[in-house]
Amino acid sequence: MKSLVIIPAYNEEKSILRTVEDIQKNAPEFDYIIINDCSTDKTLSVCRNAGIPVLNLPINLGIGGAVQTGYLYAKKNHYDYAVQFDGDGQHDAVYLQDMRDYMMQNQLNMLIGSRFIEKEGFQSSSLRRFGIRYFSVLIQMITGKKITDPTSGMRMADKEVIAMYADCYPKDYPEPESVVAILQAGKKVEEYPVIMRERVDGVSSISPMKSVYYMIKVTLAIFVEWIRRKEYKK
Amino acid sequence: MMTLKLQVIIGIFLLMALFVIIYMIKKRSLDLKYALSWLLAIVFVLVLDCFPILLVKLSAALGVWAPVNMIFFLGFCFSLVIIFTLTVMLSRMAERVRKLSQAVALNEEKLERMSKLLKEREKE
Known part of the structure; x- marks a missing residue:
């Protein structure tokens, strides 16, 4: 069973080694690859010096394009499972093995690591939680499936979903939208309780200034996915 | 009707634009493929400018009062198409x-x- 950890990284020189060590220690069966999204700091040389495999993007594509590069790599190298994993120390690799086992047992296409099932660990600010709740309700209205943490960046995909994402993945703020796409295609998606940490270094890709744009864009994107639903059924 | 003065002014502007575009195509700094829509737009408006009778007929048919407004309206439509x-x-x-x-x-x-x-x- 070939499994890959996809780690998108933009200016993560301080935390990237810690993230990789976490995976080596706690998820030794997983291969991993860093996608360096044209960082302006030493992320690339830090990885190269440590002998960590890197997909080095020549121009900055943003989180969507970077993650998709990881899925393309997974597809090209015939991985059975691929999991997105943040390079900033928010995610914990101890869950990876269990998540994969859970996926195999239940024959899932996708498993999302959710902070809000057991409500433990870092829960994000109340304003953010409100935004996440809103998307959760919106997604349930459109797809009928309750996803408690649709913005979670810790998501494991099987071969089918890897192929779908390699083919087509949203550009910015991709998480909620891409979950809807998978649900519309009739794939089996579940959530798995995880505890996330507050990021160690670096800042969230979503600044307060951008959050209004975020809400509008993602809402529209979810509706666009709903319009596309018939395409997926084919 | 448009005054002759306005006709001449519009005509001069259009010819200048046409000249610049052709010059840039010649210098290869503008791809003919992308310049084509601009050229067509300019030629079309130029024809209307030279033969205002066409413009008057067109304005009457569409219910536009002043023929000069028809020129602006058409120019605006062309611009929108190109921008889109x-x-x-x-x-x-x-x-x-x-x-x-x-x-x-x-x-x-x-x-x-x-x-x-x-x-x-x-x-x-």
Whole structure:
């Protein structure tokens, strides 16, 4: 069973080694690859010096394009499972093995690591939680499936979903939208309780200034996915 | 009717624009493919400017009072079409650039892996 950890990284020189060590220690069966999204700091040389495999993007594509590069790599190298994993120390690799086992047992296409099932660990600010709740309700209205943490960046995909994402993945703020796409295609998606940490270094890709744009864009994107639903059924 | 003065002024502007576009195509700083819509728009408005009777008929048919407004309206419509086409092209370009850079990243990683393998073999 070939499994890959996809780690998108933009200016993560301080935390990237810690993230990789976490995976080596706690998820030794997983291969991993860093996608360096044209960082302006030493992320690339830090990885190269440590002998960590890197997909080095020549121009900055943003989180969507970077993650998709990881899925393309997974597809090209015939991985059975691929999991997105943040390079900033928010995610914990101890869950990876269990998540994969859970996926195999239940024959899932996708498993999302959710902070809000057991409500433990870092829960994000109340304003953010409100935004996440809103998307959760919106997604349930459109797809009928309750996803408690649709913005979670810790998501494991099987071969089918890897192929779908390699083919087509949203550009910015991709998480909620891409979950809807998978649900519309009739794939089996579940959530798995995880505890996330507050990021160690670096800042969230979503600044307060951008959050209004975020809400509008993602809402529209979810509706666009709903319009596309018939395409997926084919 | 338009005054002759306005007709001449509009005509001069259009001819100047036409000249600039042709000059840029000649210098290869503007692709003929993308200049085509501009050329067509200019020629169309130029014809109306030279033969205002066409303009008067067109205005009457569409219920526009002053024929000169018809010229502005048409120019505006052409501009919108061109701008929209550009947005579509921009989306396509962005998509192509994304695919290209992903392919570069994937190939670079492969190269790195292969050269490492080669070095190990040379050592043996």
